[in-house]
Amino acid sequence: MAGTDRQKKLMTGGPAIILVEPQLGENIGMVARAMANFGLSDLRLVNPRDGWPNDKARSAASKADHVIDATQVFDTLAEAIADLNFVVATTARERDGFKPVCGPVEATGKLRRVEEGDGRAGILFGRERWGLKNHEITLADEIVTFPVNPAFASLNIAQAVLLMAYEWMKSGMESDLPADFRQAEMEPATKADMQGLFDHLEEALEARGYFRPASKKPKMVENLRAVLSRQGFFLPEINLLRGVIRSLDRFSRKKPKGSGAPDMDPSDEAVHSGE
Amino acid sequence: MAGTDRQKKLMTGGPAIILVEPQLGENIGMVARAMANFGLSDLRLVNPRDGWPNDKARSAASKADHVIDATQVFDTLAEAIADLNFVVATTARERDGFKPVCGPVEATGKLRRVEEGDGRAGILFGRERWGLKNHEITLADEIVTFPVNPAFASLNIAQAVLLMAYEWMKSGMESDLPADFRQAEMEPATKADMQGLFDHLEEALEARGYFRPASKKPKMVENLRAVLSRQGFFLPEINLLRGVIRSLDRFSRKKPKGSGAPDMDPSDEAVHSGE
Numbered sequence A, B: 001m002a003g004t005d006r007q008k009k010l011m012t013g014g015p016a017i018i019l020v021e022p023q024l025g026e027n028i029g030m031v032a033r034a035m036a037n038f039g040l041s042d043l044r045l046v047n048p049r050d051g052w053p054n055d056k057a058r059s060a061a062s063k064a065d066h067v068i069d070a071t072q073v074f075d076t077l078a079e080a081i082a083d084l085n086f087v088v089a090t091t092a093r094e095r096d097g098f099k100p101v102c103g104p105v106e107a108t109g110k111l112r113r114v115e116e117g118d119g120r121a122g123i124l125f126g127r128e129r130w131g132l133k134n135h136e137i138t139l140a141d142e143i144v145t146f147p148v149n150p151a152f153a154s155l156n157i158a159q160a161v162l163l164m165a166y167e168w169m170k171s172g173m174e175s176d177l178p179a180d181f182r183q184a185e186m187e188p189a190t191k192a193d194m195q196g197l198f199d200h201l202e203e204a205l206e207a208r209g210y211f212r213p214a215s216k217k218p219k220m221v222e223n224l225r226a227v228l229s230r231q232g233f234f235l236p237e238i239n240l241l242r243g244v245i246r247s248l249d250r251f252s253r254k255k256p257k258g259s260g261a262p263d264m265d266p267s268d269e270a271v272h273s274g275e
Helices: A025-037 A055-060 A065-070 A104-116 A157-171 A191-206 A214-228 A235-250 A266-272 B025-037 B055-060 B065-070 B104-116 B157-171 B191-206 B214-228 B235-250 B266-273
Strands: A016-020 A043-046 A072-074 A086-090 A121-125 A142-144 B016-020 B043-046 B072-074 B086-090 B121-125 B142-144
Touching (some): A025 A055, A086 A104, A104 A157, B016 B025, B055 B065, B086 B104, B104 B157
Parallel strands (some): B086 B142
């Protein structure tokens, strides 16, 4: 899925990702990679088991070096979030208590409002096996949980970060389609273009006695147009289809090899050029 | 993030996940785990490098055994999707061509409409390093791309599957779908039906020397299929189109009454003018 454009400026900023007592360097690296994919860059570790820096983390980060290099390490969670204004804690389990629980979409919406104001926001992720302890969750403003299969809830830490980072990215976009993809480069076909296609095809079929019996012709025409007009065609597509009809209509099947020249006319090239 | 409730019934169903020539068993296992988290269960492998079954895959699946056990292996992508009605291909790169491109939310909405009708849907994922080839993308109805950081686009295959599976789950939690999407009175066409249409048309065109120069044939075939595979066709529609091709292919033009008039369609000029 690689598609990095080195000419583009790296996105940075966004909420801090705080990992509490992460154990495996590989997971930290995968977290950094997930963050970089969605433009996050502030990674904070609370008391990582294997210390820091960590070669396995760098290697698993797949060149998200800007995240690894800027990673900060803290002794306690309280210190790690001291400069933040709004913090959400991710958890897989339902918890009783007074803290509001929301899903990733609502949570990233709130995080964005903070970040786009004057505040700084963060997202807490727990240990690989045990998640966050209750006294750690107490430090957060709200709880986020993921809409997973109740009978198989097994997101690892890097996957949980990936989903939150992805929702963060989407929360800043009007559409979830990258801007480069949004504009159709082809001219949409007009109704007149469509009518030209219908006329062309129907004439060619009429010439072969396709519309039989005559009494059924109106219904047959209606069906044919319905099939062909379902989609929003672009003009080059209409031209392609008309080239197809023309080829089928005008020319006979060639005899098998060595039995005569093709009866194509040279102007036909243009029909193909809409590609 | 573990929070599995063994009392709950496993969710199954949803679109098939199709991995084309996956290389690492670990990735296949992580894909199975991602799928299970969001209630998907139909995993299909096209020509996996290290064969199947694969111990590394099972181990990386973190007990998503129901997905691993039901995994099907195919020799070709065409076989892997033959029973499906609507297929999207995931890609990180921009592609020129006629296929519509959408983001994960829109794509999973479409997949759900198919699955909640009478159809079966699938999502294609490419090889770890090179993604999908153009002729493979041609087999899909639409392209999905992810809203990633343009300067660091490095989702691996398991991450891409995770995001699509997550959006699939979310798409089922939103409000009811419009009723008109739910009632499909006609049988949806399968990929095999579509392939029959393509074969039929391409043979008829080949017989007329349409594909010239030969070097351009692959691109021309790709464009033709893209234009014809945009919509979710119903089987009666495919049959109608094949009737049209048969008529154009098999029969010659009848001579207009009492004239030796040329068999040109006057509207033919228009074919060139748009190009």
